[in-house]
Amino acid sequence: MTIDPNNSSQPSSSPTPEVIPDRDLPPEVLDGAGDREISQKGLATQQAMAALASLQLPERTSILSRSHNTVRPRTTTPLASFITLGAIALIFLGLALNNFLIGLLGTLLALLLSLAVLLPWLQTVGTFFSPQERSIFVAILGVIAALVGLSKFTAINRPFLAWGRQINWEAFGTLAEWFGALGQILIAVIAVYVAWRQYVISKDLTIQQNLLTVQQNLITQQQTIDSYFQGISDLVLDEEGMLEDWPQERAIAEGRTAAILSSVDASGKAKIIRFLSQSKLLTPLQRDARLGRAMLNGNGGYAEDRIKGVRVIELGVVLAAADLSGTDLRWTDLSEANLIRANLSRCDLVKANFSRTILYDAQLVGADLKATILFYGKAETATPRNHSAPPNYTTGEQTGAVIENADFTDVQRMSDSIRYYCCAWGGERTRATVPGGCEGIPNKLGR
Structure with a gap:
């Protein structure tokens, strides 16, 4: 069965094309069928998609038209606009002539026509709010109207009016001036409080900064003392750890000690003195008469000599x-x-x-x-x-x-x-x- 490609006016009634199996074709046709197979499959696919589109098109068109008619607001006619302008003109004419009937007629016409035009728009705006919110808004308007009605048509507001007439409003004005002066005083007090808080905060920050500075100075001082300890040890001890202090080494050790004792605080001085004392560097030691080296006491230490002994550091x-x-x-x-x-x-x-x-x-x-x-x-x-x-x-x-x-x-x-x-x-x-x-x-x- 052949397919007429020009017959596209009734796609819904077009029969499904028959697929001729390859085994029914003569051998001479099968030799060139490789190039035509892809085009036949693509044509069949396009026809199937066109048939589905033709079946779904009416339904989708009707849905879109209904949604468009629902959402699109009603437009105003030029006649209504001209009538509204005329009503506005009647209002101004009534005001100019001071005529009650003309002014009232123009007012009613303008009000009715304007409400007729605004009503669809108000309905569209109302969809943005939930039913509960609309109910609360209407209830608030009802309470306001009820209060106005009670004050107008009942005597409930008369005691309040009488009490208001008895009030000396001039005294209230003076009181308001007093309150204004009191407000200025309170502002000044608040400013003083803020300034005081800023002073306290700055003082606390200064104290903290001073504490940090003291801590840094203590760390630096301890590092200096540790370096002094190491330097003195290297100066007066030999490679085997024995005391080997010559006159020049003792002089340098005394100079280092004098320099560091003048640059540290009381606790630093005490640390240095304890180190030198426990190291026997401040104790007069017995010396060899010729070599000047410290003598051992036979008990694992150096012998003391209070009369003729020589200290490592004086x-x-x-x-x-x-x-x-x-x-x-x-x-x-x-x-x-x-x-x-x-x-x-x-x-x-x-x-x-x-x-x-x-x-x-x-x-x-x-x-x-x-x-x-x-x-x-x-x-x-x-x-x-x-x-x-x-x-x-x-x-x-x-x-x-x-x-x-x-x-x-x-x-x-x-x-x-x-x-x-x-x-x-x-x-x-x-x-x-x-x-x-x-x-x-x-x-x-x-x-």
Whole structure:
């Protein structure tokens, strides 16, 4: 069966094309059928799609037309617009002639025609709101209208009107001025409060910044002290860890110590002093007479020699007038150091060695003096240091600390021997500060 391609006026009645199987075709036709097979299949597919479109087209067209008629608002006619303009003209004419009938007629015509035109638009706008919202809006309008009606057609508003007539509204005006002044005062108070809060916040920020700065300074100081410890250790020790300090090395070590003690705070000074004391670098060590090297004591340490020994580091006057208050100086060796006018208040001086130390005019208020060494030998025979005579560590002569004018107010755990020495060699000013008093103890200093 052949297909007429021009017959497209009635696609719905076109029969389905028959497909001739390949086995019914002669062999000479099958030889060239490869090129025509694709075109025949494409033609069949187009005819099938056209048939489906023709079947669905009327139904879809009717649906689109119905939806278009439903959504499209009603348009106004030119006649209605002309009549509305005429009604507006009648209104202005009635106003010009002061004629009630003409003005009322124009008003009614304009109102009715305008409502007739706006009604479809209002219906379209109403679809944007839910039924519940429309009901609430109408209810609000009803409440307003009811209140207006009650106030108009009943006497419920008369007491309020009478009460309003009795009010002195001039006084209310004065009161309003007072409220205005009060508002200005409140604004000024709020401004002051805001300024105060800004000051408090800035102050807190400043305090926090200062704390951070202090913490950073402490970290930097600790790093500096650690570097000092490492430098001193490398300077005075050999590769095997034995003490090997030559005169120039001792001089450099003393210079480093003097430099760092002048650049750290009280806690930093105490750390350095404890390190040097525990490392025996402040203790006078027995030396070889020819080589000058430190001698071993036979017990795994270095032998001490208080009379002729040589210290690795001589503190000298490095700690004069130094502030060491509130620090931990336990078991430290500060013998023969110059601590004139030093502040040792509230220090922990347990077993600290101050023999032959200059504590002239020093402050030891509230310090802990348990087992503190101020002299050697007995308190009755011990005397302060004197450059004109060598010390005698058996009797205690010339081994005591110089404590004239020192302040021992409220010192803790002072032994009787230390109290005797302080009263005997401290002078009148020192005797007045010794806990327990100095009654019965002679003033050997004489002043």
